[in-house]
Amino acid sequence: MSPSENWSEPPRAPELEDGEVHLWRAFLDSEQISLREFEAVLADDERERASRFVFPRDRDRFIRGRGILRAILGQYTQRPAAAVQFVYDPQGKPRLRLGESDPPIRFNLAHSQGLAVYAFSRGREIGTDVEALRSDVPGEGVAEQFFSSRELAEFRCLPPELRVEGFFLCWTRKEAYLKALGTGLTVPTGAFDVSLTPGMPETLQSADGSRWTLRSFRPGDGYAGAVVAEGRDWGLRLWDWTSASQ
Helix, strand or coil: CECHHHCECCCCCCCCCCCEEEEEEEECCCCCCCHHHHHHHCCHHHHHHHHCCCCHHHHHHHHHHHHHHHHHHHHHHCCCHHHCCEEECCCCCEEECCCCCCCCEEEEEEEECCEEEEEEEECCCEEEEEEECCCCCCHHHHHHHHCCHHHHHHHHHCCHHHHHHHHHHHHHHHHHHHHHHCCHHHCCHHHCEECCCCCCCCCEECCCHHHEEEEEECCCCCEEEEEEEECCCCEEEEEECCHHHC
């Protein structure tokens, strides 16, 4: 996995090249991120969704998360964040409503405990996931339910001190693949395999495995992350979003 210190400041006018996948990370609890400013650029349906959160912290994270997504997409498309429009697949996956002159941007986002990751590509279907490493997750029971038989065997071979990381490596890799497909849970999680041993290369074995490339990354200390995108010919760029990135 890429080390967390490889995240760097983005250029003032980022451009998506055909052979690149861009990952941005943002810390949604930062007091430097203006909640009021981001709430002002949301669409009515996003504000309505924000109002349904029971806990203020979850509501604020949603507002900041969607506001940052709009800000980044606004940079790529050279339009105000409030002018960014979304359409949604039947499974609820958001897509950018593109104009005739817009680049064919694809994106996906994920967040865990206040850390958000945004993945962008040019014309490639893409999915990403991020999870905080939590030792309180019942790894064995969840693994038996959601991992493939091959993954479960690999998980059980891990020494106890690697099981938490191995569990979340598997989870994020599987989730990123499913999000790239955009089909929700219509593909059984046991119908494809990913590797999960910490320190070993990441692999994806599926019926359409030749279509995709899987890469893991480290969003920060105590986190696991993965991204899946179409093709074999893309490189990864890791950028930090801050209020100065707007």
